[in-house]
Amino acid sequence: MTEFDPTIVALLCNWCAYDGADAAGRSRLAIPHQIREVRVMCSGQVDPSTVLKAFAAGADGVLVLGCRPGDCHYRTGNREALKRMRLLQAVMAATPIHSQRLRTDWISAGEGDRYRRMACDFVLEIQALGPVNPKGRH
Amino acid sequence: MDRIGVFICQCGPTLQEALDMPALARETGRLKDVVRVERVSVLCAPDVSPALVETIRTHAINRVVFAGCSPREHEETLRGIMVAADLNPFLMQVANIREHCAWTIRDRMQATGKARALIQGAVERVRHHRPLEAKKIDAWADVLVIGAGMAGISAARTLAQEDRRVFLVERSACIGGKVARYEDLYPDSSCAACLIEPDLDTILHDDRIEIITLAQVEDLRGRPGSFSVSVRQAARWVDADRCLGCTACTDACPVKMPDPIRADAPRCAAIGLPYAGALPHVAMIDRHRCLRAMGESCSICQDACPFEAVNYDQPDTYRELSVGAVVVATGFQGFDPDREDRYGHAERQDVITADAFERLANASSPTGGRIVTADGRVPQCVAFVHCVGSRTDAFNAYCSGVCCLAAFKHAQQVKRQSPETIVHHIYADLCLPGQAGQRFFDRFQKQPGIVFHRMVRPGAVRIDPRAATPVIHVTGVDGCEERVEADLVILATALEPEEDTDQMAKRLDIELDPDGFFKAHHPVTAPVQSSRDGIYLAGCCQGPKDIPASVAQGQAAAGCILQRFTPGGTITLDPVVARVDPDLCAACRTCLALCPCGAISRDEETPTARAEETLCRGCGICAAGCPSGAITVDHFSRDALHAEINGLFDLSGD
Numbered sequence: 001m002t003e004f005d006p007t008i009v010a011l012l013c014n015w016c017a018y019d020g021a022d023a024a025g026r027s028r029l030a031i032p033h034q035i036r037e038v039r040v041m042c043s044g045q046v047d048p049s050t051v052l053k054a055f056a057a058g059a060d061g062v063l064v065l066g067c068r069p070g071d072c073h074y075r076t077g078n079r080e081a082l083k084r085m086r087l088l089q090a091v092m093a094a095t096p097i098h099s100q101r102l103r104t105d106w107i108s109a110g111e112g113d114r115y116r117r118m119a120c121d122f123v124l125e126i127q128a129l130g131p132v133n134p135k136g137r138h
Numbered sequence: 139m140d141r142i143g144v145f146i147c148q149c150g151p152t153l154q155e156a157l158d159m160p161a162l163a164r165e166t167g168r169l170k171d172v173v174r175v176e177r178v179s180v181l182c183a184p185d186v187s188p189a190l191v192e193t194i195r196t197h198a199i200n201r202v203v204f205a206g207c208s209p210r211e212h213e214e215t216l217r218g219i220m221v222a223a224d225l226n227p228f229l230m231q232v233a234n235i236r237e238h239c240a241w242t243i244r245d246r247m248q249a250t251g252k253a254r255a256l257i258q259g260a261v262e263r264v265r266h267h268r269p270l271e272a273k274k275i276d277a278w279a280d281v282l283v284i285g286a287g288m289a290g291i292s293a294a295r296t297l298a299q300e301d302r303r304v305f306l307v308e309r310s311a312c313i314g315g316k317v318a319r320y321e322d323l324y325p326d327s328s329c330a331a332c333l334i335e336p337d338l339d340t341i342l343h344d345d346r347i348e349i350i351t352l353a354q355v356e357d358l359r360g361r362p363g364s365f366s367v368s369v370r371q372a373a374r375w376v377d378a379d380r381c382l383g384c385t386a387c388t389d390a391c392p393v394k395m396p397d398p399i400r401a402d403a404p405r406c407a408a409i410g411l412p413y414a415g416a417l418p419h420v421a422m423i424d425r426h427r428c429l430r431a432m433g434e435s436c437s438i439c440q441d442a443c444p445f446e447a448v449n450y451d452q453p454d455t456y457r458e459l460s461v462g463a464v465v466v467a468t469g470f471q472g473f474d475p476d477r478e479d480r481y482g483h484a485e486r487q488d489v490i491t492a493d494a495f496e497r498l499a500n501a502s503s504p505t506g507g508r509i510v511t512a513d514g515r516v517p518q519c520v521a522f523v524h525c526v527g528s529r530t531d532a533f534n535a536y537c538s539g540v541c542c543l544a545a546f547k548h549a550q551q552v553k554r555q556s557p558e559t560i561v562h563h564i565y566a567d568l569c570l571p572g573q574a575g576q577r578f579f580d581r582f583q584k585q586p587g588i589v590f591h592r593m594v595r596p597g598a599v600r601i602d603p604r605a606a607t608p609v610i611h612v613t614g615v616d617g618c619e620e621r622v623e624a625d626l627v628i629l630a631t632a633l634e635p636e637e638d639t640d641q642m643a644k645r646l647d648i649e650l651d652p653d654g655f656f657k658a659h660h661p662v663t664a665p666v667q668s669s670r671d672g673i674y675l676a677g678c679c680q681g682p683k684d685i686p687a688s689v690a691q692g693q694a695a696a697g698c699i700l701q702r703f704t705p706g707g708t709i710t711l712d713p714v715v716a717r718v719d720p721d722l723c724a725a726c727r728t729c730l731a732l733c734p735c736g737a738i739s740r741d742e743e744t745p746t747a748r749a750e751e752t753l754c755r756g757c758g759i760c761a762a763g764c765p766s767g768a769i770t771v772d773h774f775s776r777d778a779l780h781a782e783i784n785g786l787f788d789l790s791g792d
Contacts, residue, residue: 007786007787015591019210021237022238022244033251033252035254036259037238038782041714044762045774049185050779050783053780057655071649075647077759078731
């Protein structure tokens with residue numbers, strides 16, 4: 001049996017998390033190939049419909065990564081993101097999509113290694129969970 | 139009809155090794171509406187642009203995807219290519235196949251597969267981009283300077299010399315900051331007042347500089363070139379235009395409180411000058427002490443004032459200032475040694491901080507500048523403890539950099555007044571930077587009656603809180619304890635951020651560094667720029683430094699502003715901003731509470747929300763929070779993001 005190869009969408013804020021992911025690249029750190037990065041201006045720009053869109057498109061997991069608490073480029077965006085994603089997770093509990101498939105976390109610009117660790121952990125976690133809906137998927 | 143061109147950068151040899159370029163180009167060419175795929179050796183090379191422009195024209199390409207390095211690296215360069223090809227610079231999207239693929243995925247197949255997905259995502263997203271025009275608006279050349287210490291004054295003077303209008307907002311009642319109350323300056327013991335007062339006088343009488351004392355910045359909105367600032371000025375209860383600083387009110391005031399630094403000093407009244415020689419030379423009422431402020435009917439000072447300057451009805455005032463740029467120069471505060479009981483500072487009047495010593499040694503002090511013990515004697519023996527609150531993980535890990543030389547300056551002041559006095563320096567290491575530091579120290583230590591004691595680490599001392607005179611127990615480098623007795627102990631306290639620096643950072647929306655000072659945009663290459671464009675930093679609010687460095691930063695901040703904001707100039711607005719669709723807006727006000735920039739207001743006539751493009755910074759927090767989906771941030775619209783995600787999974791947008 002071949003190992004489940006998930007696909008993960010990572011929504012990264014322009015100012016910290018995206019730069020953190022770039023820093024991983026600049027340091028030539030190995031990032032799981034399953035991660036697909038999407039740049040947003042702020043983690044607070046991610047609305048729940050975008051996360052659901054990712055699952056609908058076929059994502060097995062979604063990462064929403066912003067600046068560290070207190071460091072948001074727009075002051076409050078990461079806090080808003082956390083609130084919204086927590087609420088979305090509560091709603092997801094009533095769906096076949098496990099709420100663990102959505103994670104909100106923080107990466108500061110330059111924290112390439114933190115990004116690497118987070119990406120690796122998340123891929124392992126999603127692999128353990130398996131596909132979202134093994135029967136219904138193309 | 140979309141005619142999408144995709145240019146894949148090979149970044150020299152870098153990407154070719156990690157990615158299967160021919161396959162990537164071939165598969166990209168099969169995507170819908172992609173009319174041309176080209177592999178380019180180095181996209182950012184200046185000589186490449188004309189060839190790309192030619193390709194774009196030849197194939198009538200109207201939207202472009204650039205695949206290569208991170209958009210944080212070269213997005214602006216690539217927009218330049220768009221402009222050169224007569225395309226709107228926003229009709230393009232960058233796929234990051236270097237940092238996010240070639241450099242992080244070891245397997246060539248997997249890296250190529252991900253690169254293909256990222257490019258497809260970008261192709262799907264670029265369809266949703268609209269041409270955006272960067273608007274130009276008039277820029278204000280006026281400047282707000284916060285803090286009227288050495289750095290703020292230096293910035294204000296430099297700006298005014300070039301005819302800029304300056305609002306100098308100062309929290310206390312007078313200008314000049316801490317240094318205005320110093321007696322001597324190192325390294326040459328020059329007279330502080332002689333150096334500084336002419337500058338303060340110039341500032342006071344310069345009609346291009348408006349000094350707003352007893353004032354705080356409450357809020358700041360906008361962007362470089364157009365900041366709106368709310369300032370609250372507390373009432374002085376004394377009419378500044380009438381008061382001459384004669385102190386008749388002080389003599390009459392029935393309130394007599396202990397002097398904060400000298401218990402034996404004449405008692406302080408509730409009205410008077412902040413200190414003798416304070417500028418502006420105008421009295422103020424301390425409302426924490428004034429009987430009238432506490433509800434009594436006293437009006438003795440009003441009756442005593444020969445100029446009818448006392449006015450209890452004077453209200454706090456609020457000002458809205460429009461400025462193009464801001465200099466933050468809010469200074470530092472000394473470490474509070476009561477945070478540790480090892481110094482006995484709370485219990486002992488004969489253990490004082492460096493700041494208290496400066497005031498004691500100043501000619502305007504209650505002792506007239508005589509350095510004496512708490513009970514008024516000339517000290518036989520004075521001890522200086524270095525590194526109090528500095529270089530310790532418990533408080534501040536950094537070296538404050540100026541306290542050693544300041545301690546030697548203080549010791550020099552002691553020696554000048556009483557050459558027989560023995561001076562002890564209890565130190566762990568000495569910091570003597572710059573051209574003058576070592577020379578000053580060498581000269582100083584040649585004098586008789588100066589004793590050095592090396593402690594094993596900063597803070598390796600204990601001062602008995604109850605002994606008749608201070609006894610300092612020093613743990614030396616050999617681990618043995620030594621006793622040093624003194625009549626007066628001066629603690630060389632660390633320079634720390636002012637206590638409300640974090641509040642100020644929130645109001646100005648600028649970042650702090652790990653030590654709590656305002657963070658420089660870059661510590662090496664942009665030391666006077668804050669994390670927010672248009673707001674500059676000067677002096678010790680950015681980190682401990684000496685007076686020349688603070689003055690230089692004030693001038694540097696002013697220089698940056700003079701060069702960038704000129705009267706009659708314009709600023710270009712970033713067109714990536716929020717737009718409200720009035721047909722969808724339910725006027726629920728959710729976005730008003732969410733917006734961190736104060737950019738959204740409610741149009742009461744329609745009624746709908748309105749985003750002000752000069753204030754909006756394009757974060758999209760409002761758009762994600764709008765329950766009716768009425769707000770869109772151009773270039774990052776919901777549709778565009780959804781299309782990109784579909785592209786990542788090889789799903790077409792329709």
